[in-house]
Amino acid sequence: MRIASLTGLRGLAAVAVLLYHIPHSPAFQDYAIGLFSRAYLAVDLFFVLSGFVISIGYYERVVKRPSAASYGDFLLNRMARVWPLHFVVALVFLARILVNVSGDQAVALTPANIITNVLMIQSWGWGTQALAGNSWSVSTELVAYLLFPLIAILAFSRGVWLQVAGAVALLFLVAMFGHGSRGPLDVNDGNSVLPVLRCLAGFALGVTAFRVARHSLCARLLGGEHGFLGSCALLVLALLIPGGDVVAALCFPLLVIACYYDGRASRALLANPVVFHLGLISYSIYLWHPLVRDVFARVMGIAHRHGFSGFDWAFYAGTLIATWLVCWASYLLIEVPGHRAIKKLERRVVPRPPLPFQQAAE
Structure with missing residues (x-):
C-alpha cells in the first residue's frame, strides 16, 4: 500500500538533503541556502517514515501473527528494497576512491571497510567507514529492521509509553x-553507536505513530487540512529554536501522521506528479548525489584552471539536472530490477507465509 503524500514527503526530504550537501563542496559553497542549513534532520524524518511505512505493510504479518517465516519474509523484503542499490553504490564509490575523483579521499580501502560495506553493517559502531558517506543511515536502518518485531510489539502493547519515553531519551x-x-543531532560517526541509537529512536517513534494514527481521536486532531498545516507550522517553529534539533525531530511523527491521512493540502503539495516522482527516486537521490556533486565540482575546477569562469551557475544547475537523470536511471535500472530479482529468488527458495485472509479462509 503506497500513500502518495508519504512518498512525496520522502521526495522533499531527499531534495532537502541534496540542497544541504551540495554547498559542502568548496566549489559550490556560494550556493548555500539558509532554508536548508539544518536539512541533516531530514535523515531523522527518513527514520520516522521508515518505521511508519513498514508498520503499514507488515503490522498484520509480523506483529499480529509473529512467526519465523513472517520475520524472514519481512527481512528479505527489506533487503530486496535497499541492498541492491546500496551494493552498486558501494562498488562505484570504491572505484571513485581508486581513481580519486574528488582529489581528496578520506576513506581507507581496508578489508574491514570493504567487507562491512558489502554487508551493510559499516556504521554499527566498530570504527569502520562508509564508502558512500550517506550510506551510514542505510546501515543503521538494518539494525531497526532486525529489531522491528520487538519494537512493533512494544508499540502495540500497554508499554508503548515506555518505548516513547525511551526514544525521546535516546x-x-x-x-x-x-x-x-x-547540529546536535547531526551525528554519523562510525566510531560510536550513536548513529544507531539516533536511527532506532526515530524508527520507534515512526512505528508508534502508526499505532496512534489508527485511533479516531488522532484522525480528528490531525486529519484534514488543519492537521497537515498545523504540523507544518509546528515544525517551522521548532526549526526556529537554536539547537532545537530534538524538538524538530519530535514534530516529524505528527507530520507523518497528517500526511498519512492524505488530505487535500498534503496531496496538493506532496502527491503532485513532480514531487511524487521525486519520492519514487528518493533513495537513489540520497545515495548518488554526493558523487554527482563531486564530479561537477572537479570539472568546474578544471574549467577554472583553463580560464573558463563566470558560469558557475551552469555547473550548479548541471549538478541538479544530472542528479535527477542519474537517479531516475538508477531507480529504473537498479532499484526496481534488483528488488524483483531478490523477490524472484525468494519465491523459489522460501515459501511465502500465508496472508491473514488466507488464514481466515482456512
Missing part, C-alpha cells in the same frame, strides 16, 4: 554527547 542522549558536526 534523541536527547545523542544530542547531548556533542558529536554532531553541524
Whole structure:
C-alpha cells in the first residue's frame, strides 16, 4: 500500500538533503541556502517514515501473527528494497576512491571497510567507514529492521509509553554527547553507536505513530487540512529554536501522521506528479548525489584552471539536472530490477507465509 503524500514527503526530504550537501563542496559553497542549513534532520524524518511505512505493510504479518517465516519474509523484503542499490553504490564509490575523483579521499580501502560495506553493517559502531558517506543511515536502518518485531510489539502493547519515553531519551542522549558536526543531532560517526541509537529512536517513534494514527481521536486532531498545516507550522517553529534539533525531530511523527491521512493540502503539495516522482527516486537521490556533486565540482575546477569562469551557475544547475537523470536511471535500472530479482529468488527458495485472509479462509 503506497500513500502518495508519504512518498512525496520522502521526495522533499531527499531534495532537502541534496540542497544541504551540495554547498559542502568548496566549489559550490556560494550556493548555500539558509532554508536548508539544518536539512541533516531530514535523515531523522527518513527514520520516522521508515518505521511508519513498514508498520503499514507488515503490522498484520509480523506483529499480529509473529512467526519465523513472517520475520524472514519481512527481512528479505527489506533487503530486496535497499541492498541492491546500496551494493552498486558501494562498488562505484570504491572505484571513485581508486581513481580519486574528488582529489581528496578520506576513506581507507581496508578489508574491514570493504567487507562491512558489502554487508551493510559499516556504521554499527566498530570504527569502520562508509564508502558512500550517506550510506551510514542505510546501515543503521538494518539494525531497526532486525529489531522491528520487538519494537512493533512494544508499540502495540500497554508499554508503548515506555518505548516513547525511551526514544525521546535516546534523541536527547545523542544530542547531548556533542558529536554532531553541524547540529546536535547531526551525528554519523562510525566510531560510536550513536548513529544507531539516533536511527532506532526515530524508527520507534515512526512505528508508534502508526499505532496512534489508527485511533479516531488522532484522525480528528490531525486529519484534514488543519492537521497537515498545523504540523507544518509546528515544525517551522521548532526549526526556529537554536539547537532545537530534538524538538524538530519530535514534530516529524505528527507530520507523518497528517500526511498519512492524505488530505487535500498534503496531496496538493506532496502527491503532485513532480514531487511524487521525486519520492519514487528518493533513495537513489540520497545515495548518488554526493558523487554527482563531486564530479561537477572537479570539472568546474578544471574549467577554472583553463580560464573558463563566470558560469558557475551552469555547473550548479548541471549538478541538479544530472542528479535527477542519474537517479531516475538508477531507480529504473537498479532499484526496481534488483528488488524483483531478490523477490524472484525468494519465491523459489522460501515459501511465502500465508496472508491473514488466507488464514481466515482456512
